[in-house]
Amino acid sequence: MTRRNQRHAEIWAIGGGKGGIGKSFLISNVANYLALHDKKVVLIDADLGGANLHTFFGVNKPRTTLTEFFDEKIPIEALIIDSGIQNLELLVGAVGSLAMDSIKYTQKQKLLRHIRKLRADYILIDLGAGTHFNAIDTFLLANKMIVCVVPEIIAIENLYYYLKNVFYRKLITELASHGLRGLVPDIWKHRRTHRIQNLRQLIQHLGRLQDPVPDVVASALKNFAVYIVLNKVRRRPEIAVGSSVKSICAKYFGFHACYAGYIEHDDFVPICINKRQPYMQAYPASRCTQEIGEVAENLIHGRPFVRALHEVS
Amino acid sequence: MNRDRYLRDFEILEFTPDAKLKDVRKAYLFLQDLYSSESIASLPVTDELSYRDKQSILDDIEAAYQHLLDFFAAGGTKGTGQLPPDRTDLRELVESISAYDGPSLRKVRECLGISIEDIAQETRVPRHHLRHIEAENFDELPPPVYTRGFVVNFAEVLLLDPQVVAKDFMSRYNDWRKAGTDKPRLRTKRSFRS
Numbered sequence: 001m002t003r004r005n006q007r008h009a010e011i012w013a014i015g016g017g018k019g020g021i022g023k024s025f026l027i028s029n030v031a032n033y034l035a036l037h038d039k040k041v042v043l044i045d046a047d048l049g050g051a052n053l054h055t056f057f058g059v060n061k062p063r064t065t066l067t068e069f070f071d072e073k074i075p076i077e078a079l080i081i082d083s084g085i086q087n088l089e090l091l092v093g094a095v096g097s098l099a100m101d102s103i104k105y106t107q108k109q110k111l112l113r114h115i116r117k118l119r120a121d122y123i124l125i126d127l128g129a130g131t132h133f134n135a136i137d138t139f140l141l142a143n144k145m146i147v148c149v150v151p152e153i154i155a156i157e158n159l160y161y162y163l164k165n166v167f168y169r170k171l172i173t174e175l176a177s178h179g180l181r182g183l184v185p186d187i188w189k190h191r192r193t194h195r196i197q198n199l200r201q202l203i204q205h206l207g208r209l210q211d212p213v214p215d216v217v218a219s220a221l222k223n224f225a226v227y228i229v230l231n232k233v234r235r236r237p238e239i240a241v242g243s244s245v246k247s248i249c250a251k252y253f254g255f256h257a258c259y260a261g262y263i264e265h266d267d268f269v270p271i272c273i274n275k276r277q278p279y280m281q282a283y284p285a286s287r288c289t290q291e292i293g294e295v296a297e298n299l300i301h302g303r304p305f306v307r308a309l310h311e312v313s
Numbered sequence: 314m315n316r317d318r319y320l321r322d323f324e325i326l327e328f329t330p331d332a333k334l335k336d337v338r339k340a341y342l343f344l345q346d347l348y349s350s351e352s353i354a355s356l357p358v359t360d361e362l363s364y365r366d367k368q369s370i371l372d373d374i375e376a377a378y379q380h381l382l383d384f385f386a387a388g389g390t391k392g393t394g395q396l397p398p399d400r401t402d403l404r405e406l407v408e409s410i411s412a413y414d415g416p417s418l419r420k421v422r423e424c425l426g427i428s429i430e431d432i433a434q435e436t437r438v439p440r441h442h443l444r445h446i447e448a449e450n451f452d453e454l455p456p457p458v459y460t461r462g463f464v465v466n467f468a469e470v471l472l473l474d475p476q477v478v479a480k481d482f483m484s485r486y487n488d489w490r491k492a493g494t495d496k497p498r499l500r501t502k503r504s505f506r507s
Contacts, residue, residue, distance in 0.1 A: 157357035198361050244347050244354030247327055251348070251370050252361050 009042070009120040012299065013142035015166075016149070017158030019129035022231040023148045025269060025279070026292070027126045028056040032280045033296040035088035039121040042080065046093040046138065047128030054092055057083040058276035066093045069114075070107055076114040085278065089120075108134065112141060131165045140170055144299060146227045146260070149245060151238040156245060160253075163226060164199050167255050171206070174220040178212055200254045224255050225302070229295055230262040238262075242305070261295035261305040263288055322377035333435065335469040341378040348374065379404075382425075382472060407473070413481035415449035421471045422447075436466035443467060446482070451489040460486060 014027045024047070031043040045053035054061060062081045068074045080089045115123060125142065127135045139145055145166070149159045172184045187194055187205065196202050206217045226249075230242040242259040249257040266288040272279045280289050298305055323332065326340045347355060348371050362370075382403065403424050410417045422432070429447075433440045442463050445453040454460045461479050468478035 151353065153353040153356060156353055160357055197363075200362070200366075240343070241352075241354055243343065244352060247344060247347060248354055248358055250327065252358050 008116060009118060009123045010144070011116070011123045011125065011142045012144040012146060013125040013127055013139045014146040014148060015127035015135060015139045015162065016129055016147050017131060017162035018155045021148055021150045021155050022263075022269075023128070024053055024056060024126050025273070026148050026229055026231060026263065026295075027124050027146070028053055028278075029280055029289075029292045030296045030299065031088055031122075031124045032085060032278060033293050034122050034124075034300075035085050036280070039087060040119070041088045041122045041124060042091060042118050042120040043083070043088065044091045044093060044115065044123065044125045046125050046135070051092055053126055054081075054090060055276055056273060057085065057088075057090065057278055059083060059090065062090075062092050066091075066111070069111070076111075076118065080118075085281075108137070112138070131162055133169060136166050136169045137173070139166060140173065144227060144302070145225070146229060146299065148229050148231050149242075150232040151230065151234075151241045156241070159228075159245065160248070163249060163255075163257070164253060166226070167199065167224060167253065168202075170220055170224055171203075171217065174216050175213065178216055180213065180216075183213070198252075200252065203254045221255055226255075226257045227260040227299055228257055229260050233262045233264045258302070258304050260298040261291065263291045263295065318380070322381050325373050325377040326381070334472060335435070337378070337381050338469065338472045341374065344374050345371070413468075413473070413478045414485055415447045415482070418467060418471065418478070418482075419447040421473065425471060427470065432467060432470050435470050436463075438463045438466050449485070451486055452493075454486070457483060457486060457490070 012027075012030075014023050016023055024045075028043065031041045034041045043053060045051045047053070059081060062079070064074060064079050066079065069076055069079055076091070080091050083090045115125075125138065127139055147159060147162065149155050168184070168188075172181070175181065175183050184202075184206070187196065188202065191197070191202070194205055196205055203217060203221070207214045228242055228245055230239070230245075233239055239262050242262055246257045246259040249255055264287060266283075266286060268283060268286070269279055269288070272282050275282075280292070283289055294305070326332075326337060326344065328337065328340055332340070348367065351359075403421075406420060406424050410421075422429075429440050429443050432438070432443055436443075442454065442460075444450075446460070446464060446467060455463075461483050464479045464482045465475040468475040471478075
């Protein structure tokens with residue numbers, strides 16, 4: 001136990017542009033998988049206005065939430081509730097009055113500082129859908145950034161939009177730490193005069209500027225790794241959608257993404273949610289459960305889903 | 314050997330440098346299809362890049378693939394470097410083949426500098442079957458359903474289109490079988506029915 005206390009927890013965050021594609025399902029089950037494999041996990045629900053992770057575990061809405069953390073200075077440990085699963089605890093962020101959006105910058109810093117100190121191996125944050133910069137900043141602070149997508153054009157379109165926003169924000173914050181806060185927004189504002197039409201050209205443009213800009217951008221590109229998980233796969237050829245999206249991120253936008261795996265569609269998922277029953281406990285031997293395990297393992301090791309290309313043909 | 318160039322080729326084809334030849338072909342075909350046709354993954358970004366930028370992505374993929382073919386032909390990661398880096402001979406050879414048969418598969422294999430042993434190891438197809446395919450010893454080959462699978466595996470390693478190769482080869486095999494059924498001495502070991 002002392003080992004856990006000394007070591008900093010690894011933070012994983014899941015976000016995305018579109019709602020209802022299974023982000024909360026995915027992160028709650030990945031948390032469940034980690035907990036089953038003897039890792040201590042704290043799952044944080046930071047979904048604006050739509051905090052519902054507790055429902056996935058059949059737990060009632062807690063009375064104390066982050067509102068009390070800010071208003072009454074209650075320690076963050078006191079907000080943690082039991083999920084009913086060993087090694088897995090929940091922290092419900094935004095039930096009721098306080099939305100994460102309304103948190104001030106200093107409050108956010110304080111919250112993150114406290115989150116980092118939580119005693120756990122993994123801290124998983126569900127950011128919900130939306131591209132508000134507050135949510136994106138939290139996303140960028142994670143050790144592993146996870147996005148979820150389904151093989152539908154609208155979800156994919158929203159994913160691109162989200163990822164572009166995230167990377168744009170990453171460039172801004174990285175340059176801000178070198179005293180160049182306004183640089184990227186300024187270039188983007190005057191993109192016509194710079195003949196910049198897209199993110200790729202923006203990155204190329206930044207690469208030609210004075211020191212230290214090219215180095216900062218290069219390191220931002222190098223450190224940027226988003227893990228893509230493809231959800232609700234119904235047919236085998238759809239598995240390749242993850243590879244396609246990953247490839248387009250690299251070739252169209254210029255940043256690296258990793259296809260961490262897919263989870264197939266299962267009619268029993270909504271049935272379980274409606275019964276407020278954790279899916280993995282209800283169907284421990286299902287294909288979906290196995291795939292969640294595979295995704296979780298790939299995330300732990302930071303490696304891509306290797307069968308991706310073989311599934312194509 | 315320009316190591317950086319190879320690493321860049323692998324990056325363009327989105328592979329780690331431990332990739333195998335047939336994986337490279339799969340990646341190439343996959344990417345070529347992705348960037349030359351419309352799909353749910355590419356449609357939302359149609360307006361993102363200009364036509365010229367898109368064309369240059371395809372050109373890069375093509376160039377990386379051709380270059381990696383040469384790389385593998387020259388001994389791959391083992392880096393023996395015996396063959397000349399320019400492999401127009403390979404391209405010309407493949408283009409000169411109108412329909413694939415056993416001897417043409419052997420020619421492509423030899424041109425790529427791959428041994429039967431290497432292919433057997435890669436595909437798990439027994440060596441003698443590969444040799445019989447090349448020599449077109451049809452009477453030594455297993456029933457069509459197995460032979461077809463072996464030919465597909467063989468073609469993949471040779472970076473040929475497995476479907477085309479299998480079609481060409483199997484039509485030759487089936488012609489031989491048809492001719493064989495007229496004769497009474499069809500070997501029983503080849504037939505499950507008898």
